[in-house]
Amino acid sequence: MPPTWHGDRPCRPRRQIRLYRVGPWALRDLHYDRYLRYAALRLSTADACSAIKEAFDELAEWWPHVLAARSPAACAWQAVRRHVCTMAGPLPPVAHLSEPQQDVLVLHLVLDLPETEVAELTGTDLAAVQMHLRSVRAARRHPL
Structure with missing residues (x-):
């Protein structure tokens, strides 16, 4: 793509991050703080960091397949x-x-992440997050 002109100098288009070149590390870095907050609820800080590292080492081995999935974030x-x-x-x-209900409960109600961030982090639709929240709230009002 040729550069466009801005005043008297050419402007180059911004390069998009190519996830296949940078591997899973860009995705990890994007959400690392939230992954760590989630993991640290259940593990020591050292173990939480270790769990995240192991997860992304695993993803690195399968990265082409992850990129071919509907949602690499998921x-x-x-x-x-x-x-x-x-x-x-x-x-x-x-x-x-269910696992999705647990995720939404912990991420939204415990860690106080907005619904949109929960959807982005888990790689699901906002509507699915909202549906899981409604079902969790309904279950709290009507225990078995």
Whole structure:
């Protein structure tokens, strides 16, 4: 693409990050603070960092397949979640909820992330996040 002109000097178009070249590290860096807050709820800080590192080392091995998935962010979230849960075990107070419901509950209601950030972090649609929140709230009002 030829440069466009801005006043008397050419302007080059911004280069887009090419995820296939930088690997999963750009995705990790984008959400690292939120991954760490989630992991640190259940693990020591050192173990939380280790779980995230292991998740992204795993993603690096499968990176072309991750990029071919509908949502690389969802793949990354699942890897982080899986490694945290492997190290920490199940979350007893919400073990009866589905994994997506647990994610929304912890990320939105415990970590206080806005619904849009929960959707972005987990690689799901905002509508799905809102639906899971409604179902969790309904379950709290009507226990079995």
